[in-house]
Amino acid sequence: MAASKIPSSVGLISLGCAKNRVDSEILLGELARRGHTITPDMEGAGTVIVNTCAFIDDAKRESIEAILEVAARKGKGVGKLLVAGCMVNRFGEELQRDIPEIDGFISLDSLLEVDSIVSLGGAAPPPSPSHMVFDHTAPRMLTTRGYAYLKVAEGCNNPCTFCAIPLWRGRFRSRTIDSLVNEARQLEAQGIGELCLIAQDTTRYGEDLDYGKHGLTRLAEALLAATGFKWIRFLYAYPTTLDEALLKLMGREERLVSYVDMPLQHSHPEMLKAMRRGGSPERYTRLLERARELAPDIFLRTTFIVGFPGETEEHFEHLLEFVKRSRFDHLGAFVYSPEPGTPAAELADPVPAGVARRRHRRLLAAQKPIALARRKALVGRSFDVLVEGVSPETEHLLEGRHYGMAPEIDGRLLINDGSAPAGTFARVEITDAFASDLVGRIVGPVDTPGVEIAASVA
Numbered sequence: 244m245a246a247s248k249i250p251s252s253v254g255l256i257s258l259g260c261a262k263n264r265v266d267s268e269i270l271l272g273e274l275a276r277r278g279h280t281i282t283p284d285m286e287g288a289g290t291v292i293v294n295t296c297a298f299i300d301d302a303k304r305e306s307i308e309a310i311l312e313v314a315a316r317k318g319k320g321v322g323k324l325l326v327a328g329c330m331v332n333r334f335g336e337e338l339q340r341d342i343p344e345i346d347g348f349i350s351l352d353s354l355l356e357v358d359s360i361v362s363l364g365g366a367a368p369p370p371s372p373s374h375m376v377f378d379h380t381a382p383r384m385l386t387t388r389g390y391a392y393l394k395v396a397e398g399c400n401n402p403c404t405f406c407a408i409p410l411w412r413g414r415f416r417s418r419t420i421d422s423l424v425n426e427a428r429q430l431e432a433q434g435i436g437e438l439c440l441i442a443q444d445t446t447r448y449g450e451d452l453d454y455g456k457h458g459l460t461r462l463a464e465a466l467l468a469a470t471g472f473k474w475i476r477f478l479y480a481y482p483t484t485l486d487e488a489l490l491k492l493m494g495r496e497e498r499l500v501s502y503v504d505m506p507l508q509h510s511h512p513e514m515l516k517a518m519r520r521g522g523s524p525e526r527y528t529r530l531l532e533r534a535r536e537l538a539p540d541i542f543l544r545t546t547f548i549v550g551f552p553g554e555t556e557e558h559f560e561h562l563l564e565f566v567k568r569s570r571f572d573h574l575g576a577f578v579y580s581p582e583p584g585t586p587a588a589e590l591a592d593p594v595p596a597g598v599a600r601r602r603h604r605r606l607l608a609a610q611k612p613i614a615l616a617r618r619k620a621l622v623g624r625s626f627d628v629l630v631e632g633v634s635p636e637t638e639h640l641l642e643g644r645h646y647g648m649a650p651e652i653d654g655r656l657l658i659n660d661g662s663a664p665a666g667t668f669a670r671v672e673i674t675d676a677f678a679s680d681l682v683g684r685i686v687g688p689v690d691t692p693g694v695e696i697a698a699s700v701a
Contacts, residue, residue: 251322252280253361254288256309257386259296261441261478261651263328264386265394267294269354270327272382277358281384285313286320290361292349295330297411300580306330314344325349325360332411335367351412355381372413373397379426389629389666390437390474390650391430395423395462399443401481402519403508404590405548407582408443415444417452420462424469431470436668437629438466439650440477446484460489463499473498473627473668474646480505482530483521487537494538500646501538504573505530506546510565511558514551517590524565531569542647544573549606550599551579552590559602563609572617573653574610578603611678618676625672625686628656632665643671645681654679661685 253274257267270292271281282288291313295306313324326338327349335348347364349357351373359365376397385391398413399406427438440462442448449458459477466475477489480503493499509515510524534541547562566574578599581588594602626645634640634657641658648654656671661684663669670687 251289251361252282252287253290253292254282254285255292255294256285256313257294258306258309259294259298259302259329261392261439262394262443263294263296265383265392265441266328266351266354268383268386269377269381270294270349270357271384271386273355273357274361275384276382279358279361285316288321290323290325291321292325292327292357295326295328297329297333298408299577299582303330303334310338310342310345314342317344323347323361323364325357325364327354327357329411331367332373333370333407335370339367351375370411372409372411374413374416376416376418378418378422379429385430385433385435387650389435389631390439391433391435392439392441393423393427393430394418394442395440395445395448395459396442400447401444404517404519404586405508405551405579405582407585410584412443415447415451417442417449417454417458419452420449420454420465423462424465427466427470427472431472434666436472436666437474437476437650438470438472440475441479444479444481444484445477446480446486446489456484457486457488460486460492463489463492463496467496467498474500474629476500476502476646476649478504478649482507482527485530485534487533490534490537493541501541502544502647502649503534503541504544504649504652508546508548509551509554509558509562510547511561514554514558514562517553518548518551518587524561527565528569542572543569544575544649544653545569545571546575546577547606548577548579549602550594550596552581552587552594553592554579554594554602559605563606566606566609567613570613570617571610572614572647573649574607574614575652576603576606615676615678618678618681621673621681622676623673625670626683627668628658628671628683630658630663630665630667630669641665643669645671654681656681656683658683658685 293309296302323346325347326345331348331350347360348367350368352375396417398415399409400415493501628643628645630643634642643656669685671683672686673681673683675682
């Protein structure tokens, strides 16, 4: 398609995970490079793009609701509606058939064609997995403050029976270390203090490039040597590919923050076998113990699925006991939802929805006192904190995170005494703790320049 000749105003709604956020930033970067105006005001947008998520039923429902909301505003402030992302590759033909208000589609492989699609529209591509890997030359408009995501790979090779992501994201494809170091330097030049390495299976990084099983360790070492980020963290570790050498590096290098997000999904061996996770409760326990041994100040996060087909009360009680023993700092949970095209969707013995929801509530209730105790243990300690800005709840509070809190998922550190520039680091003493959030006061100066935003006790 030919490039558009008349730039327009474009708004974007980004849904889903951090990997989707990077895709959205590439879309915005390409639009800005082509002269389009990016606007947060959807009512005045010539074009609105909805970047969708297709992970689970709730995510798909949220995406459809967003599309329909924009569709209802066409001709009432919104000119053109485009749909991008995972649902395009997964359900493009259905979207084209069922929602005729959509003017065009942007697949995962056509992000850099957005300028032409804004101008001309585009038909939904046939359902197919993505194959592209964007490198450091792809433009990005950051939508985060103080931190940024670095997508180190695309796709996934893991055989998890419940997950459809490989059906549209494709096989695992790593970027080169040189490309990632180049992009990291670009992000650092924009004032970013925290770099978050992400992929569908971050700990498998580099296997397809013959970097061996230590690929992520090699990348972390290269980034530590070539950049000055205060924090470098990696997210979404797969338990069977987490490299002990990486944990040792984490224990030695303060800038590689002692934090691991490792979705385990279940603990009972029969459930793990049915999910094709390749682990065992004994292996997981040894791994958690080893992580705490090699990086004593580590914070551990995990995710579990309840209600998987065939899960009995015995299986679930095993999971509850595993959670109580393991004492994770952060824990997320999903109720299983069958995904078309996955092996699990064909399994017999589904768990009734009501039972699954009750197990979900019981799991989170079991974790709550553990999370509270682990946060209470932080009271009186001081941490370097990334200050992210004024709390949306009140102008009298700032929000931030210490290294044991990943962006968007691990609660907030509310600062009720002191001031600091948004997007910079300050020394904060923890003064109170709750199951999800912390409270603290600034006790030391920030170490980077910025625009001061005040916080005070009302």
